[in-house]
Amino acid sequence: MYDTLNDPRVKDLYQNKANKFDLYFGEYFMNSHELGLAHKLKVPIILSLPAQPFDFVGSLIGNPRELSYVPTVNVAVEQGKWMSFSQRLQNFCMSWLLRIFMIKQHMGNKKKYELLYGHDSDLPKYEDLTKNISLIFFNSHSLSEGPVRPNLPGIIEIGGIQVKDQPDPLPDNIANFLDNSKHGAILFSLGSNVRSSHLSQKVVTSMFRVLSGLKQNVIWKWDQIENIPGNSSNIMFSKWLPQDDILAHPNIKLFITHAGKGGIIESQYHGKPMLALPVFADQPHNAAVMVNFGFGLSLEMIKFEETLFKDRLNEILENPKYTQSVENFSRLYRDRPLTARETVLYWTEYVLRHHGAKHLQSPIVHMSFIEANNLDIFALFLSVLVIIIMFLLFVIRLLFILFKDSLVNEKEKQK
Structure with a gap:
């Protein structure tokens, strides 16, 4: 800049x-x-x-x-x-x-x-x-x-x-794919910073194996359309996706996300549970907050295992508590005067x-730092306190001297 x-x-x-x-x-x-x-x-x-x-x-x-x-x-x-x-x-x-x-x-x-x-x-x-x-x-x-x-x-x-107040119409191929998802659909996007080349072949193969075995349809954002992980009738690959508009579709049952702030907000707004696969920056924190709210589960990409991925997907899809939690939040999130x-x-x-x-x-x-933190007032109080203490010490010392002198005089009189 x-x-x-x-x-x-x-x-x-x-x-x-x-x-x-x-x-x-x-x-x-x-x-x-x-x-x-x-x-x-x-x-x-x-x-x-x-x-x-x-x-x-x-x-x-x-x-x-x-x-x-x-x-x-x-x-x-x-x-x-x-x-x-x-x-x-x-x-x-x-x-x-x-x-x-x-x-x-x-x-x-x-x-x-x-x-x-x-x-x-x-x-x-x-x-x-x-x-x-x-x-x-x-x-x-x-x-x-x-x-x-x-x-x-x-x-x-x-x-x-x-998030749009009213979602835009989806492209025909995506609209038809989602409309015909009788068991619901899953949106899978790792954002624009995490590219397919950043994932190991083992992880990609495991992801595809799990997702292709689901009864739900899956829309997978993939930047190398010429080199997709595999072919499956329930998976649609796309280089670009209107994420907000897709999440607004009633047949979306789950959002697999890298836990970017924008994606989590959109999913919360539309009341969709999430499986977070955080990678870096604020993503692990965003995922932790999302899990604490009960909106889904998280699996750090660095700890990715096929069994864990499958188990957590099935847990979210089969346990209605995640959807209920995020839908309740969505109603509260939207309830605003403007x-x-x-x-x-x-x-x-x-x-x-x-x-x-x-x-x-x-x-x-x-205000200056001193004014904003009342340091001048504290300084005044401290000064007054010091003066009072010094005065008391002076009085005590004076009394001690007077008492000492009186004792000396009394002793001299006794002699």
Whole structure:
């Protein structure tokens, strides 16, 4: 992104005085230097993050860090329960590790910002870039996903934003395949990052052997159509799939997924149980959360075994508790005053209507570290306490001296 911001065509956006902008709308993930463009354009900022309000992002607009009951990265808590001591310890340590990591990221971002805009005295210091943020959209929905957390007005949750309010018609071949699945169907997709070449031949052969033996039909996303794992009447291979629209089909009984956040959200929205095959990044955590909610089972790809794969598939397909759990969640997830898309439109227009909506901002954004943490008040209390202690010590010492002198005088009188 640094090279993009340095491109003459991007610079022309603010150098050309004829250009007029009302808002900067960008995705945020450890890229604070990019906010300099918004200050160049002299517009308010709306950010988006494809995740929940993690403390290190929510803190940009002053969202409180409640580490005792709000999990951060890689801490999965069962729905309706609270963190155990070990989980709270893990949560606390992870939060502080992320803060240290973010300090390093900010050092790199600050260098980029100064290289891009350091010559412009009209721009704020790097540390003040985030003070122009109006609100942040998060791809989450705490009311259904939990846990309940204290979110500021500038935290807007739009979980499921990628899900269409009404699914599009499926391509004829897929529609016919699903419509004719009298025993139901399974969608199998490992996303766009995990390609067929990343899987060993042994794993692929095992997957095909299990899936081809099912009575359900299977739609399998496979990027090498010229080299499919095998032929079976119940399996359709496709290089590209309209995942959201397929999951909306009533005959889909199971989603085999790599546990990417987007896919899990779509499956939850449509009330489909899952078998997760996580590979890397946030996938193991997403899978653990999904399992804790009772929406399915997980089998790490690195531990893949044909027997385990078959057993867990059959468990989900034959035990209705997984479908019931995710369907109950789906009803709660959809129960909102506005859809996710309507929410984005409303709040974006709200910021525009109110010229940045500064009233949404927490005062803490504009306070120094000392003020925000009441360190000056603690310093005052400590000073007063020290003065009181010193005064008491002085009084005690004075009394001791007076008492000592009186004893000496009394002894002299007795002589």
